[in-house]
Structures are given as C-alpha cells and as structure tokens.
Amino acid sequence: MRVAQLRRETKETDVEVTLDLDGHGAHDVQTPLPFLTHMVEQLAKHGLFDLTVRARGDVEIDGHHVTEDLGFVLGQCIATALGDRAGIRRYGWALLPMDEARVAVTIDLGGRPFFVWEAALPKAKIGAFDVELAEVFFEAIARGARCNLHVVKERGDNLHHLVEVTFKAFARALEAATRLDPRVGGVPSTKGTLTS
Numbered sequence: 019m020r021v022a023q024l025r026r027e028t029k030e031t032d033v034e035v036t037l038d039l040d041g042h043g044a045h046d047v048q049t050p051l052p053f054l055t056h057m058v059e060q061l062a063k064h065g066l067f068d069l070t071v072r073a074r075g076d077v078e079i080d081g082h083h084v085t086e087d088l089g090f091v092l093g094q095c096i097a098t099a100l101g102d103r104a105g106i107r108r109y110g111w112a113l114l115p116m117d118e119a120r121v122a123v124t125i126d127l128g129g130r131p132f133f134v135w136e137a138a139l140p141k142a143k144i145g146a147f148d149v150e151l152a153e154v155f156f157e158a159i160a161r162g163a164r165c166n167l168h169v170v171k172e173r174g175d176n177l178h179h180l181v182e183v184t185f186k187a188f189a190r191a192l193e194a195a196t197r198l199d200p201r202v203g204g205v206p207s208t209k210g211t212l213t214s
Contacts (some may be wrong), residue, residue: 020196022098030083031075037095039196041068049073049088051081053147054155057185058088065189081151083200089155093162096192103127105202107177110195116183125185125195126166133160137171139182144178152181156188165195 020039025032034124048071049055062069071092100106110208111124121137135153142149153169160167169188174180 019188020099020101022095022096024091026087028083031073031087033073033084033087033091034071035088035091035095036068036070037092037099038068039096039099042066044069045070047071050075050077051145051147053145054081054085054088054151057152057182060182060185061092061189061192063189064186065193067189067193070137075158077146079144081148082154086154086158089158090162093159093165096163096165096196100127100196103129104204105198105200107195107197107199107202110197112187112190112194113172114183114187115191116174116179116186117176119176119179119191120172121174121180121184121187122168122170122172123125123184123191124168124170125188125191127163127195128166129164130166131161131164132166133157134168134170137169137180139171139177139180142177144181145169146181149177149181152184153179156184159188160170164198 023036025034043063043066045059047055047058073088108127113122139149
C-alpha cells in the first residue's frame, strides 16, 4: 500500500496530511483559506488520490506559512508513499485548458528537487488567497517530494482559471508519474536509486 501520514507542527502552523496514491479521489480537506481548500481538493479529484488534510496556521498574518507548509508536508507524503520508487513510471506531464487558460506541468520523480515556475501572475487575491502563493505551494511540493517540477503558463488572463488549471494539471502529471508499470523492473534509473 502506497500510503503516508505525516504531521508538521511549528509555532506558525499545524499541518497533517494523509495520502493514498492508489485511491479513487476521495478527499476531506480543511484549511483556513477556502480557495486553497478548493485547490487541494482538485489534486485528489483529478489525480485520483485519496487525501485528508487538516491545516491550521497564522493566516491573521497572511496565508504564506500555511500554504508553504501544506505543500511541503504533501510533498513529503508523496516521497514517503513512493518508498524506493521501484516500479513507477517516474515521469509525468499534462497540458490542460480551462476556458482561455492553458498550463503545462511536467514532473520527474527522480529524487532531485528542482523547481521551475514560468507562470508569472500579477499580485492579486482570489478571495483571501494571494495568487503568488500558488508558486510557493508548488515549490514546497518539489522540495518535499524531492522531484523536478516545471510549471509553464502557455496562455490565459483569468487568475482563477490559471491557478485552478495549474492544480489540475499537476494532479494529472503526478498521477501519471506515480503510476505503477509492470514493465518497469525495479527502480527506473540506470544508477539504481531514486532516493538520494
């Protein structure tokens, strides 16, 4: 079973995540930022992961700490659930539209964290959520999961559409990369490991 449950508790946040990579999209997500909650639900639904999230934090200051810590813990859960990463496809990508917006996400679960964000968005809010925190969330996932993650905005103007399609594209790319393939013998790397 590729399941992980992790908790991170600091003076700024308290985040607990349970992730089942082989789920069916069931989710129970609670964060203090409604738009962030809605976006994390997209990950479960479109990645077909079962996901439970309990996140609290000092949003009276701003949403940065809880958003970053949630991304980091979710990334750590991905890494933990994958174990030695044997049998996975390793690479995943998705190019998705949402009305006028189109975003590409590519992932390599090769054990080396690197993050590229070519999706410049203006400083603005969607509800109580600072749009710039989308980049913070995905960078934290890349660190936690020890993956190479590229996000590229191809087109679009509506901020809600751009952020939402980014979460959906990430979900689809991650589902593809974590999928077990019976043709993969052991770890998909000539060096024999993806965890260091």
